Amino acid sequence: MRSKLLLLLLFPSTAVLAQSNSLPARETLSYDIEWRLITAGRVKLEWVSVPAPRPAWQINLNVESVGLVSKLFKVEDNYSAILSPALCAQSSFFNSHEGSRERETRITFDAEARKAAYLERDRVKSTVLLQRETDIPACVHDIAGALYALRTLNLEPGQSTALPVTDGKKSAMVRVEAQQREDVKTPDGAYHTVRYEAYLFNNVLFHRQAHAYVWLSDDRRKLPVQIRVRMPITIGTITLQLEKHE
Numbered sequence: 001m002r003s004k005l006l007l008l009l010l011f012p013s014t015a016v017l018a019q020s021n022s023l024p025a026r027e028t029l030s031y032d033i034e035w036r037l038i039t040a041g042r043v044k045l046e047w048v049s050v051p052a053p054r055p056a057w058q059i060n061l062n063v064e065s066v067g068l069v070s071k072l073f074k075v076e077d078n079y080s081a082i083l084s085p086a087l088c089a090q091s092s093f094f095n096s097h098e099g100s101r102e103r104e105t106r107i108t109f110d111a112e113a114r115k116a117a118y119l120e121r122d123r124v125k126s127t128v129l130l131q132r133e134t135d136i137p138a139c140v141h142d143i144a145g146a147l148y149a150l151r152t153l154n155l156e157p158g159q160s161t162a163l164p165v166t167d168g169k170k171s172a173m174v175r176v177e178a179q180q181r182e183d184v185k186t187p188d189g190a191y192h193t194v195r196y197e198a199y200l201f202n203n204v205l206f207h208r209q210a211h212a213y214v215w216l217s218d219d220r221r222k223l224p225v226q227i228r229v230r231m232p233i234t235i236g237t238i239t240l241q242l243e244k245h246e
Contacts, residue, residue, distance in 0.1 A: 078096075151216060193216060
């Protein structure tokens with residue numbers, strides 16, 4: 001259960017997109033993770049405005065397994081990222097504890113040099129697993145930050161755009177498509193939403209065969225009320241549903 005979509009560099013396919021939605025100064029979103037019809041984990045996603053010493057945004061993401069899944073394969077992942085006021089990635093840190101594996105990953109983004117420096121370490125063995133530099137656009141987005149950038153856009157069903165996304169090891173222009181309006185029931189309540197598909201998988205950014213969907217509330221808040229990744233039947237579908245927002 002591992003745990004970027006642009007603000008300005010857009011390539012609209014069917015309409016001019018308005019960027020009129022503002023993000024809150026602070027927000028906490030809590031999710032239940034469903035896998036194979038059981039509650040497999042919890043997600044807490046924090047969004048904070050950082051006014052000093054330089055204006056920026058900070059994302060804190062915690063993922064942890066619960067119940068039977070936690071007994072079979074314990075997961076406790078913590079991710080943080082700093083974004084520029086324009087939501088461009090500046091740095092990120094990922095500390096993962098999954099089963100017996102413990103790793104940490106740091107990524108530093110240099111907009112001027114258009115490079116991302118990636119460093120992944122095995123904390124148990126104190127060894128470097130991967131270190132590399134990747135070419136990136138001047139403004140690029142990590143996966144978590146992409147969700148917030150998407151919330152600033154006004155994509156109507158039938159419209160799509162292409163956005164620069166990176167995981168630190170690879171950079172790609174990712175197509176995002178607004179597909180249709182749907183009503184979604186979550187533990188936090190019922191929402192009118194727009195369903196989007198982000199084409200991250202199938203050798204775009206990730207090699208894995210999968211489909212990624214996001215349901216945003218159909219209002220100015222554009223709350224991410226549901227996120228779903230559909231993978232081959234051997235793995236199954238993972239669904240995050242909004243349990244509480246503050």
